[in-house]
Amino acid sequence: MNPISSLPLPPGNLGLPFFGQNPKIQKNHQNIIEEIHQKYGPIYKIRLLGKKFILFQGYEAVKFVLTNEKYFTSANKNQYFTSTEVFRNYQIIYGQHDITVLVGKEHREIQKLLAKTLKNKVLNNYINTIHNLSQSYISKWMKSNYVDLYFEINNYTLDIVLKLLLGIDSASESEISNYLKDMRSGLNTIPLSFPWTKLGRALKSKDKLFNQFEQIIVKRQKESDFGSDILGILLTVQGQTNNKLTVREIAEQMVNLLSLGIKELSSALTSFLILISEHLDVLKLLEIEQEKLDSSEPLSLDKLKKMVYLEQVIKEVLRLAPPVSCGFRQVIQDFSFQGFRIPKGWYISYQVNSVLQDPEIYEQPEKFNPERFNAANAEDKKKPFCYIPFGGGTRECIGKEFSYLVIKIFISVLLNNSSWKFQENQDLTINKFPVARPANKIEVCFTAK
Numbered sequence: 001m002n003p004i005s006s007l008p009l010p011p012g013n014l015g016l017p018f019f020g021q022n023p024k025i026q027k028n029h030q031n032i033i034e035e036i037h038q039k040y041g042p043i044y045k046i047r048l049l050g051k052k053f054i055l056f057q058g059y060e061a062v063k064f065v066l067t068n069e070k071y072f073t074s075a076n077k078n079q080y081f082t083s084t085e086v087f088r089n090y091q092i093i094y095g096q097h098d099i100t101v102l103v104g105k106e107h108r109e110i111q112k113l114l115a116k117t118l119k120n121k122v123l124n125n126y127i128n129t130i131h132n133l134s135q136s137y138i139s140k141w142m143k144s145n146y147v148d149l150y151f152e153i154n155n156y157t158l159d160i161v162l163k164l165l166l167g168i169d170s171a172s173e174s175e176i177s178n179y180l181k182d183m184r185s186g187l188n189t190i191p192l193s194f195p196w197t198k199l200g201r202a203l204k205s206k207d208k209l210f211n212q213f214e215q216i217i218v219k220r221q222k223e224s225d226f227g228s229d230i231l232g233i234l235l236t237v238q239g240q241t242n243n244k245l246t247v248r249e250i251a252e253q254m255v256n257l258l259s260l261g262i263k264e265l266s267s268a269l270t271s272f273l274i275l276i277s278e279h280l281d282v283l284k285l286l287e288i289e290q291e292k293l294d295s296s297e298p299l300s301l302d303k304l305k306k307m308v309y310l311e312q313v314i315k316e317v318l319r320l321a322p323p324v325s326c327g328f329r330q331v332i333q334d335f336s337f338q339g340f341r342i343p344k345g346w347y348i349s350y351q352v353n354s355v356l357q358d359p360e361i362y363e364q365p366e367k368f369n370p371e372r373f374n375a376a377n378a379e380d381k382k383k384p385f386c387y388i389p390f391g392g393g394t395r396e397c398i399g400k401e402f403s404y405l406v407i408k409i410f411i412s413v414l415l416n417n418s419s420w421k422f423q424e425n426q427d428l429t430i431n432k433f434p435v436a437r438p439a440n441k442i443e444v445c446f447t448a449k
């Protein structure tokens with residue numbers, strides 16, 4: 001008898017077919033996940049989004065998922081997981097070439113291409129745009145009384161990402177933000193496309209967004225200099241390879257970067273301001289670090305590297321309030337883990353928080369302590385895959401360096417120009433699923449220094 005088939009499934013309750021725990025989980029994801037974890041242990045089954053899931057919690061389980069994925073070579077024989085989209089209309093809306101659904105060689109090629117537009121020296125190209133937009137937003141906020149923090153930060157990140165992707169100015173004031181909203185609303189709805197259904201509206205907005213992007217791409221391809229934004233770098237890099245993408249495929253990649261970056265960045269910036277407002281000693285140290293920098297030196301990657309304490313604080317914010325609370329995979333062959341049978345075809349969700357809050361890795365994990373990331377403590381380097389706000393392994397986020405760049409520039413402009421105060425007695429609760437964001441409107445008043 002096959003020894004795997006004789007093993008039991010993990011404990012847990014699949015709930016009702018179609019609905020399962022779904023409505024409850026979406027409303028109060030983190031608490032419910034923790035409650036079930038207490039009851040069944042780190043590996044358990046649950047029904048989410050109408051599908052059979054096994055949740056993997058804790059360092060060992062999460063590392064197992066991140067290191068046993070289907071890869072583009074067969075060097076690692078334990079290829080148990082493949083990437084998957086759990087929202088039923090995802091591919092109809094975002095396309096077949098979305099990096100998050102590609103696997104194997106095709107995934108590797110797109111990942112390499114896109115990574116070249118978001119890493120290392122090319123980041124230099126983006127500094128001025130991020131700096132100017134940060135200054136312009138912060139000046140605007142200083143002229144208002146209280147502003148709606150998450151709403152404003154979302155507009156800021158949308159403007160930054162679209163300007164850097166395709167050279168589009170003031171995207172937040174255009175129809176683009178509505179198109180993106182419609183597309184997100186159609187992700188997990190009845191798969192019927194009529195003008196009055198959510199999917200119908202999502203597809204209509206998708207067509208408009210793709211049309212706009214495709215026109216920009218075709219025009220740019222005719223120019224002698226492709227430019228130094230993300231599209232320009234992508235066109236230049238792919239011109240040097242045999243991997244020629246069609247205009248449609250390039251547009252799909254641009255839409256993917258947009259949909260994968262904005263909410264996560266907005267979440268990180270919002271949590272940064274909330275956590276700093278609760279730790280004024282840390283704010284003081286951040287200000288001192290900025291004062292020590294040479295203000296006549298223009299902003300550059302080298303200057304940003306000197307903001308060592310700021311980087312520690314960002315790491316701590318992402319540890320305590322990770323924008324992405326979990327990742328999804330599908331099982332491609334039966335295997336056993338910790339005495340349980342994990343069947344082919346089931347879905348897996350690995351839980352980011354369970355690693356970032358593990359007391360065996362992080363001392364007093366509930367405490368906000370940026371010093372845990374100084375060179376002497378380096379708690380993030382204690383074990384491989386123990387610091388995973390950006391995931392890990394084959395599918396680690398390719399926007400990581402870019403995100404640090406945006407957060408560092410924004411916060412340094414803010415520290416040098418403005419003070420801020422949260423409206424009193426506000427509920428600062430963060431909803432953690434699908435991307436962490438404030439549960440309620442948060443008002444903040446920015447004033448000139």
Ligand code: HEM
Pocket residue numbers: 099100111256257258260261262264265268322323324327328388389390391392394395396397398399400402403
């Ligand atoms: C603080 C900000 C961000 C956080 C915390 C974050 C987090 C993550 C995580 C956890 C994953 C892996 C998901 C998985 O394992 O399935 C991921 C993947 C990805 N992220 Fe990010 N992300 C951030 C910003 C960005 C930005 C700004 C971009 C692009 C402009 C981006 C592009 C991507 C892409 C393309 C992938 C898919 C990689 C692949 O499947 O190979 N991310 N991100």
